[in-house]
Amino acid sequence: MVSTEVHIPLEEYVALTTAKQVPPTSNWSFTQGFVLGQVSVCLVIIIFIRFFIFGPSPPPSRPSRPTKPPHLKKKQSSLLRSTPPQTISTILSKTYYNVSSHQPESLDWFNVLLAQTLGQFRDDARNDDALLNSLKTVLNGPKKPSFLDEIVISEVALGEEFPIFSNCRILPSPDAPTTKLQARMDVDLNDVLTLGIETKLLLNWPTPTVAVLPVALSVSILRFSGTLQIAFVPAAENAGKATTLAFSFLDDYRLEIGVRSLLGSRSRLTDVPKIAQLVESRLYQWIDERCVEPRFQQIVLPSVWPRKKTTREPGREGDVGTGVGVGEEAAGGGQEDEGIRRRRTGI
Numbered sequence: 001m002v003s004t005e006v007h008i009p010l011e012e013y014v015a016l017t018t019a020k021q022v023p024p025t026s027n028w029s030f031t032q033g034f035v036l037g038q039v040s041v042c043l044v045i046i047i048f049i050r051f052f053i054f055g056p057s058p059p060p061s062r063p064s065r066p067t068k069p070p071h072l073k074k075k076q077s078s079l080l081r082s083t084p085p086q087t088i089s090t091i092l093s094k095t096y097y098n099v100s101s102h103q104p105e106s107l108d109w110f111n112v113l114l115a116q117t118l119g120q121f122r123d124d125a126r127n128d129d130a131l132l133n134s135l136k137t138v139l140n141g142p143k144k145p146s147f148l149d150e151i152v153i154s155e156v157a158l159g160e161e162f163p164i165f166s167n168c169r170i171l172p173s174p175d176a177p178t179t180k181l182q183a184r185m186d187v188d189l190n191d192v193l194t195l196g197i198e199t200k201l202l203l204n205w206p207t208p209t210v211a212v213l214p215v216a217l218s219v220s221i222l223r224f225s226g227t228l229q230i231a232f233v234p235a236a237e238n239a240g241k242a243t244t245l246a247f248s249f250l251d252d253y254r255l256e257i258g259v260r261s262l263l264g265s266r267s268r269l270t271d272v273p274k275i276a277q278l279v280e281s282r283l284y285q286w287i288d289e290r291c292v293e294p295r296f297q298q299i300v301l302p303s304v305w306p307r308k309k310t311t312r313e314p315g316r317e318g319d320v321g322t323g324v325g326v327g328e329e330a331a332g333g334g335q336e337d338e339g340i341r342r343r344r345t346g347i
Helices: 012-019 030-053 089-096 108-127 131-137 271-292 327-331 336-344
Strands: 150-159 162-173 181-204 213-231 244-249 254-263 298-302
Touching: 012 181, 108 131, 108 162, 131 150, 213 271, 244 271, 254 271
Parallel strands: none
Antiparallel strands: 150 181, 162 181, 181 213, 213 244, 213 254, 244 298
């Protein structure tokens, strides 16, 4: 057997073992690695700012709104405090009025005020011809039949007595017993109210005014009695137009009428019964169609808040009787009366 041995010098053996243990050197220098690290950090910062700070915001989610009570859903825009609804029971309790046990009122004070008003109305009618002119305009208006000549007023009597109201009581309204009240009172007028007219009946066939019949008619209201009922109608129940007072009479009213008639110029017919019946039925029909239940009349109520232009002061020229209205204050530069200033300032 032949053995082969290779003899390597000691210096070469040491160099070979040392070369195997030393790792290979990197091609990146320290400066290049530092620059790469800074660039990486800048990219991360830019991406964060772009997508997390300036990115599109998601649509806001609507939180579920709590259900409010019905009386809090609508916000009041007015500064006035809302008041609870005024029902019939609330009004009666706060005014201490018991419908079942309260005694009817006599209304004496109202009769006195009404008598003064009617007395002034009668004086005004006597002083000028405004009433006569109004009656002539109405009677000779466009609704006058063609077979009547011009209507001349021969007599007008406004009476001397006054209506008497009594037995006033407050009751629930029949059409709305839980939401509306009405006042009922008895009215009685025993007087003579007369209107007399003269005209001519024209026969226009076969030729115009082929025959003429003079007619004189006088109608007097001798007595009226009945039950008047008045109800307050707010604007909400009146289609939002205006607040009104509605009044009507019950159908059991009583009316006494006196009719005098005269037909012809030579052979005259006096107080023809058929004419009296015709006039009476027409007068009853006129009242029934206007102010007998279920029909009623409405009076629009003005604003209840005090206004400067309606203010008057006794003792000044231009007032009702002797004073002036507020127009004088505006004309005089707004000077305030000394007595009013002292009462207002307490000096």
